[in-house]
Amino acid sequence: MATMPPPPGDAPPPPPAHGSVPPPPPGGQEPPGQHPLAPLPWEDPQLPFFDALFETVKLFVTRPEDAFRRMAPSGSLGRPILYAVIVGWIGVAVSQLYGLAMQGMFLGFMPGMQSMKGLGIPFVVLLAIIILAPLFLVIGLFISSLIVHLCLMIVGGAERGLDTTLRVLAYGYTAQLAGVVPMVGGIVSIVWTIVLQIIGLAEAHHTTRGKAAAAVLLPFLLCCTCLAVALFFSGAALVSAITGAAHS
Amino acid sequence: MKWRALRSEERQLAWIWGMSAVSAVLLAPLWPRLLPLLPRCAFHRLTGHPCPTCGTTRAALALLHGHVIDAIAFNPLMVLLGVAFMAGALVAPFWALARLPLPVIPRTAWRPLRIAAIVAILVNWAYLLLSGR
Numbered sequence: 001m002a003t004m005p006p007p008p009g010d011a012p013p014p015p016p017a018h019g020s021v022p023p024p025p026p027g028g029q030e031p032p033g034q035h036p037l038a039p040l041p042w043e044d045p046q047l048p049f050f051d052a053l054f055e056t057v058k059l060f061v062t063r064p065e066d067a068f069r070r071m072a073p074s075g076s077l078g079r080p081i082l083y084a085v086i087v088g089w090i091g092v093a094v095s096q097l098y099g100l101a102m103q104g105m106f107l108g109f110m111p112g113m114q115s116m117k118g119l120g121i122p123f124v125v126l127l128a129i130i131i132l133a134p135l136f137l138v139i140g141l142f143i144s145s146l147i148v149h150l151c152l153m154i155v156g157g158a159e160r161g162l163d164t165t166l167r168v169l170a171y172g173y174t175a176q177l178a179g180v181v182p183m184v185g186g187i188v189s190i191v192w193t194i195v196l197q198i199i200g201l202a203e204a205h206h207t208t209r210g211k212a213a214a215a216v217l218l219p220f221l222l223c224c225t226c227l228a229v230a231l232f233f234s235g236a237a238l239v240s241a242i243t244g245a246a247h248s
Numbered sequence: 249m250k251w252r253a254l255r256s257e258e259r260q261l262a263w264i265w266g267m268s269a270v271s272a273v274l275l276a277p278l279w280p281r282l283l284p285l286l287p288r289c290a291f292h293r294l295t296g297h298p299c300p301t302c303g304t305t306r307a308a309l310a311l312l313h314g315h316v317i318d319a320i321a322f323n324p325l326m327v328l329l330g331v332a333f334m335a336g337a338l339v340a341p342f343w344a345l346a347r348l349p350l351p352v353i354p355r356t357a358w359r360p361l362r363i364a365a366i367v368a369i370l371v372n373w374a375y376l377l378l379s380g381r
Contacts, residue, residue, distance in 0.1 A: 077260045139268045146333075154365050156358070163257040222300050222369070
């Protein structure tokens with residue numbers, strides 16, 4: 001069970017130790033410097049699963065800098081990858097369902113567009129995408145981590161290993177939740193992901209935001225194809241592939 | 249050269265690397281279908297010239313069909329990186345399984361390596377611009 005944080009003004013808190021420090025008060029403002037090494041709720045094995053997930057998402061949404069500072073820069077990759085799969089999967093699943101709903105509405109309101117009905121995504125394909133998404137999310141996470149880490153090495157900001165970069169990108173998947181916002185969710189998710197990655201890399205690798213930004217944006221500046229190849233492994237590309245196969 | 253023991257998270261990375269490569273190979277039949285669906289290079293569309301990674305997809309498809317020379321002609325650097333990725337994916341899981349040590353690259357070597365990477369990107373880009381691919 002989770003322990004409660006000490007009330008302010010009482011005896012000084014116990015020395016911080018990874019895995020044993022109480023989580024931040026839910027929804028409350030943590031006084032700066034009080035728990036500098038408190039672990040991320042998701043990385044605290046003592047917290048209940050859904051509480052840890054919810055608190056971690058909230059932390060990355062409201063205080064990303066603090067969240068990345070509390071992230072363990074090393075350790076088992078299981079938890080960060082599981083986090084990425086859960087939040088990424090929610091984003092993919094909800095955006096796919098929105099797509100299906102919007103497609104139905106669009107065709108319903110515009111009878112002249114009925115001829116385009118065949119261009120939609122069949123329900124079975126949509127189901128396959130939702131089921132296979134976790135695999136593609138993990139592959140996408142690894143390949144994007146490799147690319148970003150390589151760029152971080154080129155700009156001289158890789159103070160830690162590839163595993164640290166992967167952890168940052170995994171928690172950066174929080175931005176995939178923007179996919180639940182209809183219409184603009186996709187673009188919001190991309191911009192938010194970039195912002196989270198820059199903050200996270202700077203914090204985790206103890207490098208400057210400039211170098212972190214250069215590493216994250218270098219693939220965009222260098223190429224479009226490289227990005228497209230990375231997207232190959234994403235759910236979006238899977239949609240197109242399976243849809244293409246279904247129509248041939 | 250100094251060597252150090254593999255950390256547990258590096259062993260995990262090795263397995264993920266292997267799994268990613270295996271998945272990419274298993275999905276190979278889908279690749280040709282993806283080609284027309286991938287976004288066109290915005291740099292090429294805007295300037296009429298290839299970007300540093302133009303030809304990566306075509307090179308990957310050529311490699312898939314065993315046309316190594318064609319693949320190298322499309323984008324030599326990306327073929328090199330692709331081959332390194334696949335070779336690493338083959339080696340890494342066994343390396344992790346055998347718990348072999350990793351070489352420690354001294355910090356003094358980072359600067360020349362960084363410069364070499366930038367030069368490789370620029371030379372590759374120059375080749376693409378000159379060959380008009």
